Amino acid sequence: NAGVTQTPKFQVLKTGQSMTLQCAQDMNHNSMYWYRQDPGMGLRLIYYSASEGTTDKGEVPNGYNVSRLNKREFSLRLESAAPSQTSVYFCASSVYQAFFGQGTRLTVV
Amino acid sequence: AQRVTQPEKLLSVFKGAPVELKCNYSYSGSPELFWYVQYSRQRLQLLLRHISRESIKGFTADLNKGETSFHLKKPFAQEEDSAMYYCALLRSGGGADGLTFGKGTHLIIQP
Numbered sequence: 083n084a085g086v087t088q089t090p091k092f093q094v095l096k097t098g099q100s101m102t103l104q105c106a107q108d109m110n111h112n113s114m115y116w117y118r119q120d121p122g123m124g125l126r127l128i129y130y131s132a133s134e135g136t137t138d139k140g141e142v143p144n145g146y147n148v149s150r151l152n153k154r155e156f157s158l159r160l161e162s163a164a165p166s167q168t169s170v171y172f173c174a175s176s177v178y179q180a181f182f183g184q185g186t187r188l189t190v191v
Numbered sequence: 192a193q194r195v196t197q198p199e200k201l202l203s204v205f206k207g208a209p210v211e212l213k214c215n216y217s218y219s220g221s222p223e224l225f226w227y228v229q230y231s232r233q234r235l236q237l238l239l240r241h242i243s244r245e246s247i248k249g250f251t252a253d254l255n256k257g258e259t260s261f262h263l264k265k266p267f268a269q270e271e272d273s274a275m276y277y278c279a280l281l282r283s284g285g286g287a288d289g290l291t292f293g294k295g296t297h298l299i300i301q302p
Contacts, residue, residue, distance in 0.1 A: 113287035122200060124294030125235075125277060132287035172235065176290060178281065179225070182235040 088183035105173030114156040118169040193218040197293035212263040214278030223281040224261040
């Protein structure tokens with residue numbers, strides 16, 4: 083049982099480059115989330131999706147876009163990466179208890 | 192809107208000492224409360240939930256509705272307890288916007 087799978091695990095980008103973080107869950111959950119985790123800041127919600135086809139902004143959405151492609155997949159896109167987006171990104175899904183992916187460590191130089 | 196507050200960003204205690212990680216919440220309904228743990232460079236995972244009233248790895252947490260608190264406790268800390276701990280609230284009825292995390296407490300157990 084894979085749970086929540088994120089790719090890639092590590093990424094280095096140059097300022098201005100774009101990339102998409104992929105997330106998939108196999109638990110048939112409606113709710114999915116993207117968080118960023120920074121030292122001293124804890125988890126901050128970027129976007130969430132209550133169901134296929136719906137997305138909503140969280141606490142820190144600026145500079146990001148998301149797509150809920152289907153019930154399983156929820157991707158996060160950085161259109162023009164900035165050094166301030168250097169962080170660890172976690173995808174999660176839930177129906178009651180939340181399940182997290184293993185994280186993507188992104189560095190923007 | 193619901194809110195979860197973890198007042199301590201960092202908590203350092205010696206091995207064998209008692210541990211208490213504080214969590215306060217604001218929500219007018221009947222919430223579900225959880226504690227999640229994240230060991231170094233690993234994913235967050237559920238530690239315990241108030242509804243099951245269980246003890247996991249020696250940790251317990253009691254929901255105090257009068258004080259709107261859900262503090263995590265362990266009588267004797269062990270070095271392997273060093274981790275980030277997040278308190279979370281799920282409001283009644285659930286929903287994607289019903290899940291709220293605190294900012295986390297970094298627990299360090301000194302030898």
